[in-house]
Amino acid sequence: MFASKASLRALQKHVFARPLTSSVAVRKPAQSEQLARLFDSQKCFTNFNKPSGGYFSTSNVGLFKNKNLTSPDGLIDFSKNSLKKAKSLVKTMLLEAKNTDQGKLSYIRKLDQLSDILCRVIDVAEFIRVVHPSQKWVTAAQNTHEIMFEYMNQLNTNVELYSTLVQILDSDLVNHLSQEEIDVGKYLRQDFERSGIAMDPDTRNNFVAITQQISLLGASYNNEVHDLESFWCTITRQEFESIDDEKLKLEILDHSSKAPRGAQGISIPLAGQLPYSILMTCSNEEIRRKVWIALHNSPKRQIQTLDSFIKYRALLARMLGYQSFADYQLEHKMAKSPHHVIAFLKNLQETLLSEKKGVMSEIRNLYKYKKGSDLALTNDEILAEVKPWDRDYLLAKSMRHSESDQKNEEISEYLSVGTVMSGLNQLFKSLYNVALIPERTEKGETWNHSQVRKLSYVDLSNNETLGHLYVDFWSEKVLPSHFTIVCSRELNTSIGTESREDIKNQVHLNEDRDYQLPVISLVCNFQKPKSSGMGRLAGLDSDMPTLLTLEQVDTIFHEMGHATHSMLGRTKLHNLSGTRCSTDFVELPSVLMESFSSDPRVLCKIAKHYKTGEPLPESLLRSHQARRDSLKNCEAYMQSKMALLDQVLHNESVVDFSNQDSLKNFSSTSVYHKLESELKVFADQWSTWHGKFPHLFSYGAVYYSYLLDRAIAEKIWNGLFEKDPWSRAAGEKYKESILKWGGARDPWLCLADALDDEALSKGDARAMEIIGHL
Numbered sequence: 029m030f031a032s033k034a035s036l037r038a039l040q041k042h043v044f045a046r047p048l049t050s051s052v053a054v055r056k057p058a059q060s061e062q063l064a065r066l067f068d069s070q071k072c073f074t075n076f077n078k079p080s081g082g083y084f085s086t087s088n089v090g091l092f093k094n095k096n097l098t099s100p101d102g103l104i105d106f107s108k109n110s111l112k113k114a115k116s117l118v119k120t121m122l123l124e125a126k127n128t129d130q131g132k133l134s135y136i137r138k139l140d141q142l143s144d145i146l147c148r149v150i151d152v153a154e155f156i157r158v159v160h161p162s163q164k165w166v167t168a169a170q171n172t173h174e175i176m177f178e179y180m181n182q183l184n185t186n187v188e189l190y191s192t193l194v195q196i197l198d199s200d201l202v203n204h205l206s207q208e209e210i211d212v213g214k215y216l217r218q219d220f221e222r223s224g225i226a227m228d229p230d231t232r233n234n235f236v237a238i239t240q241q242i243s244l245l246g247a248s249y250n251n252e253v254h255d256l257e258s259f260w261c262t263i264t265r266q267e268f269e270s271i272d273d274e275k276l277k278l279e280i281l282d283h284s285s286k287a288p289r290g291a292q293g294i295s296i297p298l299a300g301q302l303p304y305s306i307l308m309t310c311s312n313e314e315i316r317r318k319v320w321i322a323l324h325n326s327p328k329r330q331i332q333t334l335d336s337f338i339k340y341r342a343l344l345a346r347m348l349g350y351q352s353f354a355d356y357q358l359e360h361k362m363a364k365s366p367h368h369v370i371a372f373l374k375n376l377q378e379t380l381l382s383e384k385k386g387v388m389s390e391i392r393n394l395y396k397y398k399k400g401s402d403l404a405l406t407n408d409e410i411l412a413e414v415k416p417w418d419r420d421y422l423l424a425k426s427m428r429h430s431e432s433d434q435k436n437e438e439i440s441e442y443l444s445v446g447t448v449m450s451g452l453n454q455l456f457k458s459l460y461n462v463a464l465i466p467e468r469t470e471k472g473e474t475w476n477h478s479q480v481r482k483l484s485y486v487d488l489s490n491n492e493t494l495g496h497l498y499v500d501f502w503s504e505k506v507l508p509s510h511f512t513i514v515c516s517r518e519l520n521t522s523i524g525t526e527s528r529e530d531i532k533n534q535v536h537l538n539e540d541r542d543y544q545l546p547v548i549s550l551v552c553n554f555q556k557p558k559s560s561g562m563g564r565l566a567g568l569d570s571d572m573p574t575l576l577t578l579e580q581v582d583t584i585f586h587e588m589g590h591a592t593h594s595m596l597g598r599t600k601l602h603n604l605s606g607t608r609c610s611t612d613f614v615e616l617p618s619v620l621m622e623s624f625s626s627d628p629r630v631l632c633k634i635a636k637h638y639k640t641g642e643p644l645p646e647s648l649l650r651s652h653q654a655r656r657d658s659l660k661n662c663e664a665y666m667q668s669k670m671a672l673l674d675q676v677l678h679n680e681s682v683v684d685f686s687n688q689d690s691l692k693n694f695s696s697t698s699v700y701h702k703l704e705s706e707l708k709v710f711a712d713q714w715s716t717w718h719g720k721f722p723h724l725f726s727y728g729a730v731y732y733s734y735l736l737d738r739a740i741a742e743k744i745w746n747g748l749f750e751k752d753p754w755s756r757a758a759g760e761k762y763k764e765s766i767l768k769w770g771g772a773r774d775p776w777l778c779l780a781d782a783l784d785d786e787a788l789s790k791g792d793a794r795a796m797e798i799i800g801h802l
Contacts, residue, residue, distance in 0.1 A: 451634025
């Protein structure tokens with residue numbers, strides 16, 4: 029609960045929150061054109077973001093307006109002061125719960141506040157560690173983690189905290205608590221118990237040691253997911269001579285001259301773009317096979333690390349009384365059991381394989397470009413013919429063929445980053461009556477004053493702020509990521525454990541100063557536009573906007589789905605705030621947003637050419653979507669294979685505890701190859717790619733969540749938005765049935781309301797079956 033296996037377990041989902049409201053000083057929502065220019069024109073943004081009194085004359089307000097965060101040393105001090113507050117709160121709450129009924133009645137709210145105090149430090153430190161460009165800040169963030177870690181472990185094993193919570197939940201006092209308080213109490217109790225708190229001291233010490241070992245192995249595993257068994261691949265001279273692309277041969281020879289001495293044949297480096305070029309363009313299948321396998325082989329030590337934490341997880345689950353780690357992980361998720369997950373995945377695979385335009389249609393379309401292809405073959409025979417190293421090569425051939433008679437107009441010219449953000453503003457106004465209002469940032473408020481845009485979500489019905497979003501689309505450090513910096517929560521002023529004056533220096537508050545508002549950050553690594561040579565020579569600023577691909581547009585919509593979930597939620601407690609819901613429900617709002625970004629009725633309405641202002645032609649959009657989605661069903665099937673691998677590596681058959689030899693003989697590689705041979709599509713029976721699958725650690729036994737939420741999103745789209753993606757009625761129903769609840773309501777009840785389908789409310793095998801049939 030308070031441990032940092034991944035910070036606080038209640039804090040484990042470190043992205044996301046929820047808001048109430050705060051009024052905005054008399055102002056009008058920005059016009060779409062202004063919002064677009066603030067993202068597309070650096071000159072416009074620089075003028076807008078100038079401090080009224082000049083940058084050097086203003087005081088440093090601290091990162092995200094947390095006055096403690098004006099410097100790296102301030103972050104260290106903030107963590108130490110927060111620990112003092114946390115320790116003081118623990119002492120007070122235990123004493124009051126011991127002596128008074130009122131202390132017992134406020135105990136869960138105080139536990140929730142304790143979680144928030146620690147989360148406020150951990151989340152901002154994690155953000156700084158990953159995003160901040162200054163090494164001094166990064167070092168301070170790493171030191172902060174060390175400061176917090178020891179105390180987290182103390183809280184996780186605090187028997188008095190746990191026993192007091194159990195006593196309250198098992199007493200008649202529970203009748204005087206709100207449903208939110210009861211839900212948070214149950215959630216935290218589960219967390220304590222799933223961390224071994226009820227064990228005898230010796231067993232618990234052993235449990236903690238195993239947990240720490242899993243954490244260390246996981247860190248090692250994640251650090252080496254990009255490593256290879258060898259960074260060179262050798263082909264024979266004869267194979268090399270068979271390459272018909274002279275430019276490719278010259279490039280291979282140039283790199284081969286740098287290979288380690290003693291290498292036989294021609295050596296191809298597996299770093300850089302060359303191996304991917306070979307997979308796309310080389311007609312010699314044997315060369316592609318060798319390169320593909322080498323590119324997907326993990327080091328032997330990496331597979332040993334994977335095998336070790338899989339076995340330790342099985343042991344840990346047995347210590348807690350579960351048949352498998354998957355049973356342990358899924359007990360309180362939407363899916364509830366591994367059997368439900370596997371049934372869902374099998375149903376999904378059957379659907380993808382049986383559809384006329386599904387997996388086999390896509391594979392057959394690739395196969396016809398393979399030399400010597402025979403389309404009279406059965407589906408199984410064709411699946412056996414199309415190998416994983418054929419995929420990119422055949423896809424590239426099919427793309428070249430489909431584009432031969434088409435005018436390949438650049439769709440990105442209609443998709444500037446400002447156009448997309450302006451379009452999201454229009455969409456949110458239409459669906460939720462909420463606008464994205466740009467705000468000027470103050471000195472020290474962001475990690476890059478010239479680059480980071482600040483937006484406030486504003487409810488147009490009452491002109492009140494729902495929360496704040498800090499956007500950096502041009503980070504040099506981070507792949508597209510979404511961070512929750514602060515969660516929304518009702519302040520505990522009524523029970524005297526905090527004051528408005530104290531907390532206002534750390535968080536944004538609503539107008540009445542009884543709620544802290546959520547603070548979210550969206551960071552992407554889009555390329556900055558380059559000024560034209562003539563413009564630079566003439567001394568002019570071309571102010572070229574950043575132009576996006578369709579995939580990058582999907583990314584923005586996806587991440588803004590998370591942010592909007594945080595802003596529109598309506599709960600009083602931190603642990604139920606916004607996206608602090610079930611792990612296998614949390615991706616629904618973000619995945620659903622991709623349906624909006626793919627719909628021509630949305631994209632063709634908001635997308636405009638950055639020079640002419642002409643709207644995006646639907647024919648151009650559909651042609652690019654067709655090329656992008658040419659293997660859409662295969663991608664979904666491959667993801668389902670990964671989800672099944674995640675399940676079988678964490679099921680009860682991993683280790684036979686009655687046979688000690690099974691611990692020694694367990695092989696994740698054997699499990700992987702056996703599953704691949706059964707599932708057939710692009711089947712891999714040669715490489716150790718599974719050692720490159722980071723979600724096996726970070727999402728152990730719950731990787732299916734992405735597919736489940738994608739299936740749910742399809743149901744929500746068809747049920748609410750298919751007729752009109754701009755519908756206010758549909759947006760309101762979606763908000764009222766799903767978004768506003770955060771983690772305060774059973775997701776299955778939310779879905780039953782949204783889809784008017786009572787059969788979903790039970791969340792049983794039948795409900796999973798309904799969702800699994802697309």
